[in-house]
Every structure is written in C-alpha cells, then in structure tokens.
Amino acid sequence: MTDKPEQENSGSGGKRKISRRRFLTYVALGAAGAGMATTAAYARWVEPFWVEYHDVHIPIPGLPLEFDGFTIAHVTDLHCGIPLRGEDVRPVLERVVTRKPDMVAVTGDLVNKIHDSYDIALGELKYIAEKLPTYVIPGNHDYWEGIENFVIGVPKTGAVDLTNRHLVLKRGNAELVIAGIDDLWEGRPDLDAALKGIDRDAQSIILLLHNPDHFITVRGTGIDLVLAGHTHGGQVKPPFMKAPLVPLRNTKYARGFFREFGTSLYVSRGVGMLRQVRFNCRPEVAYIVLRSTNQ
Ligand SMILES: [Fe+2]
Known part of the structure; x- marks a missing residue:
C-alpha cells in the first residue's frame, strides 16, 4: 500500500x-x-x-549609341489554355504596354494542350501587337498543337513571325538586327538563313530562339544577345538546390543571364507553365535594356 x-x-x-x-x-x-x-x-x-516585372541591363559591345537604352519586353511561354486563360494573360500584357518598351519578344510556346489554346493565344498576341512591335518565334508546344495554326495565325495578329529570318531596325544611320530561328526540337532551325546578308562582325544582332540548349551552337558566331524561354526556370526550385525538372541537356541554362564566347544569353522563367505549380520560381516579364559600351 x-x-x-x-x-x-x-x-x-x-x-x-x-x-x-x-x-x-x-x-x-x-x-x-x-x-x-x-x-x-x-x-x-x-x-x-505572381508575375515579376524587372529590368535586366545588358551591355552590348559595339551597339550604336542611338540604340542605347533600347528596351525589349521579353514575354514568353504564355502556354495559353491551362492554367492561364485570356483573363489571366491580358493584365500581364496591359502592364507591359504601360512600360512602353521599344518592342516585345515572344520566344515560343504560345499554347498548351487544350483545344482553344491557339484561339486564346492569338487573341492575346493581337492585343499586344496592335500596341507594340511584336516579334515571335515558335516553341515545341506550338508544333505539338499544330504549327499551321502558328504559321497562318501569327501574321493575322500583326505580330511578325521571325522564324529563320531577320529585320533591321533603324535609328538615323544606326542599325539593330532582330533575328529569330526555328525550334530546336521540332522545327528546322537555320541560322545562316536567318542572318542572310548580315555582317555578323559589324552589326549588332539580337537573336530570338526557344530552347536554351541551342545557345551552344549559336554563341560566339557574332551574335550579341540571345533571348530564350522553354524552361520556365524549372517551375519548382527548392532553396539551396538546383531545380530538379529542367527540360535541357545543359541544365545550367535553366534561368537567368549568361555570357559565353562573346555572346550574352537571357533565359526567361516565362509567364505561363505546364502544370499549375511554381515554387521559388515566379513567372516573369524581363525588360531587356540594351546598353552600349561605346563612348
Ligand atoms: Fe514552355
């Protein structure tokens, strides 16, 4: 007891x-x-x-002073359809318009796998192209959902399809070349055709392409700056680790700025996505501001 x-x-x-x-x-x-x-x-x-809008200043050796400050709104990988509908994309484009960039670059993947994807994407492209000079090249998804929709539809929006071709922008006697090439996976990229008649050593050249793996073959060829998309930054990036899902051979090009062999590269995290998930990898619109290094 x-x-x-x-x-x-x-x-x-x-x-x-x-x-x-x-x-x-x-x-x-x-x-x-x-x-x-x-x-x-x-x-x-x-x-x-939660789109991030930010300026990226990129020095371009030899860029004519007339183009110092030339601003490109890099709007890519909209993947209209799922999860982004027109009502999601339009506010992004409206905000881009208020920034008054000199041009808009759309580096592929307008659409996603849904039947009205092209209808939405071309409608939004028309909205922006009526307000700003807009240049477009295709991505792999634009092929997978029917590239004929891209080829026929893009010119009707007022945007310029730069697949394997270029335009020369002029300010006084100064020139800036804006070129584009076809998708690495599904298209027939032809850099020589894209830059036919251009003096690569003498002229400042901005090249639009979709897949950053393509950078390996175009860097160091007289191109000053490459703008790419495709990766969405990996969409999910655990802190202190690389994004585990990046659809590239050269996964270091998942996002951001690089400079190799005299050519700069900016890889956008894109506006849209394939599955509705992002972590530590916000969608983005980068305003690429060209800076002349000439005195
Ligand atoms: Fe994409």
Missing part, C-alpha cells in the same frame, strides 16, 4: 512527462503539416500567378 502512491506519483509524473512530449510532438507535427499545407497552397494558387 505504501508503494502504490509512490508509484502513482512517479507514474503520474511520468505520464505528465510523456504526455508533454506527446503534446509537443503533436504540436510539431501539426505545425509541420500546416506549414506543408500552406506551402502547397502557395505553390498552387499564389506563385503561379
């Missing part, structure tokens, strides 16, 4: 100890679960639609 109360006391103290530990475990698990649920909700419903 004398032992029992002691055991009960001891047991009671033990129970309190265990129950406190359990309580803290439940709290920790609950907090972790709530944190995971919050993160998942953020990655699903917030970040995919």
Whole structure:
C-alpha cells in the first residue's frame, strides 16, 4: 500500500512527462503539416500567378549609341489554355504596354494542350501587337498543337513571325538586327538563313530562339544577345538546390543571364507553365535594356 502512491506519483509524473512530449510532438507535427499545407497552397494558387516585372541591363559591345537604352519586353511561354486563360494573360500584357518598351519578344510556346489554346493565344498576341512591335518565334508546344495554326495565325495578329529570318531596325544611320530561328526540337532551325546578308562582325544582332540548349551552337558566331524561354526556370526550385525538372541537356541554362564566347544569353522563367505549380520560381516579364559600351 505504501508503494502504490509512490508509484502513482512517479507514474503520474511520468505520464505528465510523456504526455508533454506527446503534446509537443503533436504540436510539431501539426505545425509541420500546416506549414506543408500552406506551402502547397502557395505553390498552387499564389506563385503561379505572381508575375515579376524587372529590368535586366545588358551591355552590348559595339551597339550604336542611338540604340542605347533600347528596351525589349521579353514575354514568353504564355502556354495559353491551362492554367492561364485570356483573363489571366491580358493584365500581364496591359502592364507591359504601360512600360512602353521599344518592342516585345515572344520566344515560343504560345499554347498548351487544350483545344482553344491557339484561339486564346492569338487573341492575346493581337492585343499586344496592335500596341507594340511584336516579334515571335515558335516553341515545341506550338508544333505539338499544330504549327499551321502558328504559321497562318501569327501574321493575322500583326505580330511578325521571325522564324529563320531577320529585320533591321533603324535609328538615323544606326542599325539593330532582330533575328529569330526555328525550334530546336521540332522545327528546322537555320541560322545562316536567318542572318542572310548580315555582317555578323559589324552589326549588332539580337537573336530570338526557344530552347536554351541551342545557345551552344549559336554563341560566339557574332551574335550579341540571345533571348530564350522553354524552361520556365524549372517551375519548382527548392532553396539551396538546383531545380530538379529542367527540360535541357545543359541544365545550367535553366534561368537567368549568361555570357559565353562573346555572346550574352537571357533565359526567361516565362509567364505561363505546364502544370499549375511554381515554387521559388515566379513567372516573369524581363525588360531587356540594351546598353552600349561605346563612348
Ligand atoms: Fe514552355
């Protein structure tokens, strides 16, 4: 009888100890679960639609002073259809218009896998092309959903299809070449055709292409700047780690700025996405501001 109360006391103290530990475990698990649920909700419903608009100043050696400050709104990988509908894309384009860039570059993947994808994409392209000079090249998804829709539809919007061709922009006697090439995976890219008649050493050249893997073959050929999309930045990038899903051989080109063999590259994280999830990889519109290094 004398032992029992002691055991009960001891047991009671033990129970309190265990129950406190359990309580803290439940709290920790609950907090972790709530944190995971919050993160998942953020990655699903917030970040995919939280577009970052920012300036990227890129020095272009030899760029005529007349083009110093020339600004390109790089709007790519809209993937209209799912999850972005026209009502999601339009506010992005409206904001681009207010920035008053000198031109818009759309480096592929207008559409996604849904029947009215091209209808939406071409409608939005028409909206922006009526307000700003807009240059477009195709991506792999534009092929997968019927490239004839791109070939026939893009010119009707007022945008310029730059597949394997170029235009020369002029300011006084100064010139800037805007060129484009076909998609690396599904098209027939032809850089020589795209730059036919251009003096690559003497003229400043901006090249639009879809897949950053293509940079390996076009860098160091007299092209000053390449603008690319395709990767969406990987869409999900755990902190302190590389994005695990980047559809490239050269995964280092997942996002951002590079300069190799005298050619600069900017890879956009894009506006749209394939599945409605982004984490630590916001959609973006980069305003590429060309800077002359001439005195
Ligand atoms: Fe894409």
